[in-house]
Structures are given as C-alpha cells and as structure tokens.
Amino acid sequence: MIPSQHIITALVYDKPGVLNRVASLFRRRGFNIASIAVGASEVSDVSRMTIVVDGANTMVEQVRKQLDKVIDVIKVSDITGDTTITRELALMKVKSTPATRSEIMQIVDIFRAKIVDVAVDSLTVEVTGDELKVSSLYNLLKGFGIKEISRTGIIGMTRGVTFAGDEDVNKE
Amino acid sequence: MKLTGAQIVCESLLKEGVDTVFGILGGQILPLYDTLTQYPQLRHILTGHEQGAAHAAEGYARSTGKVGVCFATSGPGATNLVTGIADAYLDSTPLVAITGQVGRLFIGKDAFQEIDITGITLPITKHNYLITEAADIARTIKEAFYLARSGRPGPVLIDIPKDVQTEQADFVYPVRIDLSGYKPTISGHATQVSKAVKLITSAKKPVILAGHGAIISGVYDELRSLAETAQIPVVTTLLGISSFPESHKLSYGWLGMHGLAYANLAVMEADLLVAVGLRFDDRATAKVSTFAPHAKVIHIDIDPAEIGKNVHVDIPIVGDAKNVLKAINKHMQPLEHTTWLKQLDRWRKEHPSIAIRDTDTLLPQYVIRKIWEATKGDAIVVAGVGQHQMFAGQHWFYDKPNSFITSGGLGTMGFELPAALGVKTGKPTENVWCIAGDGSIQMTIQELSTIARENIGVKIAILNNNYLGMVRQWQQIFYERRYMATPLHCPNFVKLAEAYAIPAENVKAKKDVTLAVKRAMAINGPYIINFEVAPEENVYPFVPPGASLHEFIEAPQKEVL
Numbered sequence: 048m049i050p051s052q053h054i055i056t057a058l059v060y061d062k063p064g065v066l067n068r069v070a071s072l073f074r075r076r077g078f079n080i081a082s083i084a085v086g087a088s089e090v091s092d093v094s095r096m097t098i099v100v101d102g103a104n105t106m107v108e109q110v111r112k113q114l115d116k117v118i119d120v121i122k123v124s125d126i127t128g129d130t131t132i133t134r135e136l137a138l139m140k141v142k143s144t145p146a147t148r149s150e151i152m153q154i155v156d157i158f159r160a161k162i163v164d165v166a167v168d169s170l171t172v173e174v175t176g177d178e179l180k181v182s183s184l185y186n187l188l189k190g191f192g193i194k195e196i197s198r199t200g201i202i203g204m205t206r207g208v209t210f211a212g213d214e215d216v217n218k219e
Numbered sequence: 220m221k222l223t224g225a226q227i228v229c230e231s232l233l234k235e236g237v238d239t240v241f242g243i244l245g246g247q248i249l250p251l252y253d254t255l256t257q258y259p260q261l262r263h264i265l266t267g268h269e270q271g272a273a274h275a276a277e278g279y280a281r282s283t284g285k286v287g288v289c290f291a292t293s294g295p296g297a298t299n300l301v302t303g304i305a306d307a308y309l310d311s312t313p314l315v316a317i318t319g320q321v322g323r324l325f326i327g328k329d330a331f332q333e334i335d336i337t338g339i340t341l342p343i344t345k346h347n348y349l350i351t352e353a354a355d356i357a358r359t360i361k362e363a364f365y366l367a368r369s370g371r372p373g374p375v376l377i378d379i380p381k382d383v384q385t386e387q388a389d390f391v392y393p394v395r396i397d398l399s400g401y402k403p404t405i406s407g408h409a410t411q412v413s414k415a416v417k418l419i420t421s422a423k424k425p426v427i428l429a430g431h432g433a434i435i436s437g438v439y440d441e442l443r444s445l446a447e448t449a450q451i452p453v454v455t456t457l458l459g460i461s462s463f464p465e466s467h468k469l470s471y472g473w474l475g476m477h478g479l480a481y482a483n484l485a486v487m488e489a490d491l492l493v494a495v496g497l498r499f500d501d502r503a504t505a506k507v508s509t510f511a512p513h514a515k516v517i518h519i520d521i522d523p524a525e526i527g528k529n530v531h532v533d534i535p536i537v538g539d540a541k542n543v544l545k546a547i548n549k550h551m552q553p554l555e556h557t558t559w560l561k562q563l564d565r566w567r568k569e570h571p572s573i574a575i576r577d578t579d580t581l582l583p584q585y586v587i588r589k590i591w592e593a594t595k596g597d598a599i600v601v602a603g604v605g606q607h608q609m610f611a612g613q614h615w616f617y618d619k620p621n622s623f624i625t626s627g628g629l630g631t632m633g634f635e636l637p638a639a640l641g642v643k644t645g646k647p648t649e650n651v652w653c654i655a656g657d658g659s660i661q662m663t664i665q666e667l668s669t670i671a672r673e674n675i676g677v678k679i680a681i682l683n684n685n686y687l688g689m690v691r692q693w694q695q696i697f698y699e700r701r702y703m704a705t706p707l708h709c710p711n712f713v714k715l716a717e718a719y720a721i722p723a724e725n726v727k728a729k730k731d732v733t734l735a736v737k738r739a740m741a742i743n744g745p746y747i748i749n750f751e752v753a754p755e756e757n758v759y760p761f762v763p764p765g766a767s768l769h770e771f772i773e774a775p776q777k778e779v780l
Contacts, residue, residue, distance in 0.1 A: 060400065063349075072342075118345070119346075121400040
C-alpha cells in the first residue's frame with residue numbers, strides 16, 4: 048500500500064443510489080478514490096463498502112466526517128493500519144505460447160495463484176492477496192504480455208481482537 | 220381506509236403542522252394540486268417562478284423556525300427549484316421540496332418533462348427520495364421533515380411520480396422513524412465543556428463569534444448571559460447578525476470582507492475565539508492561513524464535519540449551541556476584561572465603519588439608516604445579494620432576534636423579494652422590509668404578481684444605482700473602471716409597480732426619504748420605494764480578496780461620486 052493511502056469502510060443501506068451518493072461526495076469534495084468495492088455485509092439489506100483514498104490524515108478525517116453525514120451511511124471507519132487484513136482479487140489474461148506456458152505456470156504456482164482458463168494463445172490467472180502481492184505477480188507476468196486484467200480493488204477488515212497472529216497465515 | 224397518494228401527501232403535511240405551501244403546478248403534479256381542493260387548511264401560494272417558491276419557503280422557514288414547503292412539477296419546474304434548494308443547503312434552512320415526476324413506466328425513457336431531479340439535487344440536499352409506491356409516502360414525509368429540521372437543518376427533496384400520486388394505499392402516519400445512519404449529537408460532551416470553561420477563564424482577549432447556528436438554535440438568552448457574565452465582546456458573522464443585540468455595549472458588529480473594522484481587528488487580536496454555530500467561511504475569515512493568529516479556538520457546532528474543516532480548532536464541542544452554552548454558563552464565573560474592552564472601544568472610535576458621510580447626494584447607507592429610524596428597528600429586514608445587502612447589514616442596528624434574513628452561503632441575487640413574501644406569510648404581524656438591489660430584484664421581479672395577488676404587506680426599498688453595484692465596485696478597484704456588463708437599464712420601477720397594481724413612489728432627495736418610508740408604513744399592503752441613490756458609492760470597509768482580515772480598505776474621506 049502507498050503510505051498516504053487510507054482504507055475506509057462504510058456500512059451502508061442497500062438502497063438504489065447509495066453508491067452514487069458516496070461517489071458523488073468524493074467527487075464534490077475533490078477526494079480521489081483509488082478503489083471502491085461494495086458487497087453484502089453480515090446484516091441483510093446492509094452493504095459494506097471498502098474505499099481506498101489517497102490523502103493526508105486531515106483530509107481523510109474530513110472524508111470520514113462527510114461520509115458520516117450521508118443519511119444512508121450507517122457507520123464509517125478508517126481501518127488503515129497494521130491490524131487490518133486487506134485482500135484483492137484479480138484476473139489476468141496472459142499471452143502464452145507452448146514455449147512460455149510452463150514458465151508462466153511456475154510463477155503462478157509460486158504466488159499460490161490459479162490458472163482458471165487455458166486457450167491456444169493465453170492463460171487466465173486468478174490471484175488473491177494484498178495489493179502488493181497482486182501487483183508483484185502482475186509485474187512478473189507483464190513480460191509475457193497481458194491481454195486483459197481486471198482487479199476488484201481491495202476489501203478489508205480489522206483483525207479479531209483475540210487473534211493469535213500466526214506467522215504463516217499473516218505472511219500469506 | 221385507503222387514500223390516494225396525493226391525499227396521503229396532504230394528510231402527512233397536516234400531521235407535520237404545515238399550513239402554507241409555495242409552488243407552481245404542471246402536468247406531473249396535477250393529481251396533488253387537484254387534491255389540494257379537498258384541503259383548505261393547506262394555504263397554497265402560487266408564485267411566478269419555482270425559484271421564487273423555494274426562496275419564499277426559505278423565508279417562511281427562517282423567520283418561523285418551521286420547515287418551509289414548496290411544490291413544483293417535473294422537468295423544468297423541478298430544475299427551477301434548484302437555486303433555492305442550493306441556497307437552503309448552504310444556509311442550513313429547513314425545507315421540504317415536493318416535485319411531480321413522470322409516471323413510473325416512463326422513468327428512464329426521457330419522457331416529456333422528465334428529468335432526474337434526485338440526481339441533480341444529490342449534492343445540494345441533506346437527503347432526497349424518489350418514491351416508487353404510494354405506501355411509502357407517509358414514512359418518507361415523516362423522515363423528510365425530521366431530517367430537514369433536526370441536527371443541522373437543510374433541504375430535503377421528495378420526487379413523486381404522477382401514477383404514485385393517484386395510486387391507493389392505506390394511510391397510517393408512523394409514530395417513530397428509524398434512521399440508524401442519522402443520529403445528530405445534541406448535547407455537548409461534559410469534558411469538552413469543562414475544558415472550554417477553563418480556557419475562557421484564562422483568556423485575556425476573548426471574543427465570542429456568533430454565527431447562523433446561534434440563530435437557528437435560538438441561543439439569544441444564553442449568548443447574552445455568557446457575554447455579560449464573562450464580559451466577552453461579541454462579534455457575529457453576516458448570518459449571525461441579530462443573534463445578539465447590536466445596541467448592547469458588548470456588541471462589536473460583524474466580521475468579514477465587508478465587516479466592520481473593529482470587529483475584524485478584535486478577531487485578529489483575540490487570544491481566544493468562542494465560535495458558536497458557524498463554519499469559518501472564506502468571506503468571514505478572509506485569508507484563512509493568517510486568520511486570528513493569536514487565538515485558541517473553541518468551536519461549538521452541531522455538524523461534526525465543520526470542526527477543523529477550515530481552521531484549526533483547539534476545543535471542539537459537537538452539539539446544539541443552546542445546550543452547550545447552557546452547560547458552559549452553568550460553570551462560568553464572573554470575569555472582567557476591562558483593558559481588552561477599552562482597546563476595542565478605541566478601535567471603534569478610530570475606525571467609525573458605520574459613520575455616514577454628509578453629502579448632498581442620496582447615499583444608500585443613509586436610506587437604510589432612515590428606514591431603521593422611522594421603523595424604530597421594529598422590522599424584519601430581508602436583503603438580496605450585493606451592495607444593498609452589505610449596507611443593510613452595516614447601517615441598520617439589529618436588536619430584535621432573527622431580524623436580518625439574507626442569502627449568505629450561496630449569495631443568491633434575487634433572494635430578497637420572494638424570501639420577504641415568505642417571511643411576511645410566516646410572520647403576518649411583523650413589519651417586513653425587503654431591502655433590494657435594482658439588479659438583484661430584477662432576477663425574481665415576477666414575484667410582484669404574487670405579492671399583489673395575495674396582498675402580502677411587504678415594504679420594498681430598492682436601492683437603485685442602475686448598476687450591478689458590487690461587481691462594478693470590483694471593476695472599479697481591480698479592473699481600472701472597465702464597467703463591462705455592469706451598467707443596467709432599469710425599468711421605471713414606479714410604473715412597473717403600477718402595472719402590478721402596487722402603490723409605489725420615487726425618491727431622489729434626502730429630505731424625502733423619511734416621509735416616503737412613513738407613507739409605506741401607513742399603507743396596509745405592499746409598497747415600493749425606488750431610491751435613486753449615488754451610482755458609484757462603494758461598500759467599505761473592504762478586505763480585498765487574498766488579504767488578511769485586518770488589511771481592510773476604509774472609506775476615503777471624500778469620495779468622488
């Protein structure tokens with residue numbers, strides 16, 4: 048993650064236009080969204096948004112307060128920090144030839160990513176991880192030629208309070 | 220019992236205590252207007268333009284403290300409301316706007332007079348709704364009124380498709396509402412309050428800065444009590460004018476670009492600002508990086524997003540100003556600031572910002588002062604935007620709570636006439652003086668028809684200099700007098716008034732001012748006075764853009780007119 052980036056999560060009512068309300072607020076106040084991901088939460092009719100923004104602390108605090116004012120937003124948290132787990136999913140369609148196929152597969156293997164589609168001239172790779180891992184894999188595969196890439200943007204949450212902090216799991 | 224959507228709207232408005240609605244009808248809101256015939260308790264005032272309806276509802280709301288209501292049809296009717304809604308948003312005015320929308324089947328088809336008004340008003344409303352079923356109307360209206368008036372007030376828009384207005388549903392007005400995303404903090408945090416008391420007690424040069432929030436919260440008594448107990452001078456913002464009596468010896472006027480010199484100096488020299496319900500807007504602070512350089516800041520506001528937005532705050536207190544000031548006053552010991560107050564009085568003498576030059580020509584400042592004298596200040600002043608607004612702020616002395624109503628944040632020219640008719644409708648026993656500019660009033664001049672038809676007894680004083688005066692002043696000072704597009708060709712306002720069947724007169728000479736004002740006051744109904752004032756009179760003090768608050772230009776002793 049870029050040092051100036053902040054991860055903000057927002058619980059919002061699953062209503063028409065709510066994404067528009069949030070996005071409009073960012074645009075209107077001149078805050079730049081690096082990524083935004085929305086999905087169902089543990090409560091029915093309530094979605095959880097994960098928004099990554101670039102900016103200084105004071106600006107992000109203003110983002111948080113302005114978001115809090117949106118009526119359909121229930122709760123906003125800035126979860127930037129060490130105790131946060133973040134994940135992103137990406138699909139990459141990589142150019143391949145019989146000569147390069149096995150090398151690509153090896154790299155994919157090292158990253159514990161998956162080949163989800165094989166075609167005559169391409170492999171489609173699915174990778175999950177924090178932003179750094181996804182970007183590293185992308186950088187390695189770039190040399191083979193990326194035909195198409197789609198990234199979800201990160202989702203995140205804070206670790207449970209009693210979490211033991213198993214090294215292997217942390218370092219995945 | 221089943222009612223139509225339109226009936227549910229009317230029933231719900233009655234439940235919310237609405238007695239007056241301003242608006243204009245059209246195709247997609249016809250069912251609601253037809254239903255109004257069954258509800259004579261709801262007075263409908265037809266305006267000349269939807270912008271007028273929105274401003275009238277604002278004037279009604281700001282003078283009564285109740286939620287103002289306006290109606291418009293879809294498409295252009297709805298877009299015409301936009302300026303008024305934006306004005307209400309920036310000045311925290313409680314407003315509920317109800318618009319007709321094309322039938323549900325037509326939405327998204329670019330049907331005749333279809334426009335996405337919830338999309339358009341998204342950044343200028345506190346919240347908005349597109350209702351898709353008649354069964355949702357009652358709950359939505361309940362929520363809308365609650366949102367509009369609670370916390371930091373603001374406008375809420377409800378868009379209702381035509382076929383939802385005719386659809387039948389059971390009418391049950393909800394007792395409770397559930398908005399888990401909206402819980403305004405009302406009472407200030409006790410720790411913060413005691414920190415504030417401590418800081419106030421230790422300050423040597425404190426200033427209370429009162430904003431529009433002080434008026435919305437109605438803290439007149441609490442403010443006065445704090446100022447008197449702790450002997451703290453009070454300076455207001457433009458919209459904070461009339462939150463504290465200006466004849467009080469602790470009142471030092473208002474600050475800002477055209478604020479009074481000693482108010483600006485007091486703030487720049489202060490070691491503590493007790494800010495009550497304001498947002499440190501750039502017209503108030505001037506250059507923000509050099510604003511109040513020696514002052515610690517206690518900021519009391521109901522909107523947490525305002526804390527620290529523009530200036531650094533040492534002690535934030537989120538809450539309703541009334542509750543917070545009550546809590547502070549409870550712990551406040553009597554204090555003295557004799558030296559500090561003496562300094563302020565010296566500045567007041569050295570910089571007589573509200574002195575009016577003795578001239579042969581008719582000055583706009585003089586007109587304001589004479590109206591104030593003739594009415595003994597017993598009036599609500601409604602001003603538009605421009606030089607006349609600043610003169611009205613400076614040269615009338617506001618002792619009556621909430622007696623100065625103008626467009627602050629958005630700076631909407633044309634606000635004065637419709638807002639004044641809204642004020643008079645909400646407060647029929649009050650004297651309402653609409654202080655208008657010749658440019659400003661022409662932006663909403665069609666509301667003269669509303670005033671004439673409804674016989675709304677607003678007294679209208681046009682300070683006519685035949686210019687867009689404030690812009691002309693900028694051109695004079697910053698653009699070497701190149702008066703591009705500021706000279707006006709005003710109509711003969713007396714003849715215009717005659718065309719609307721409103722009595723009017725023209726005043727050119729100083730000696731005629733008071734008599735004309737008295738004639739206006741004697742008439743039971745609207746009256747217009749067109750004051751032909753000095754065309755190139757400027758507003759002073761004037762803090763040039765980019766300068767600090769204390770770097771004001773003062774009126775030259777003898778200005779060429």
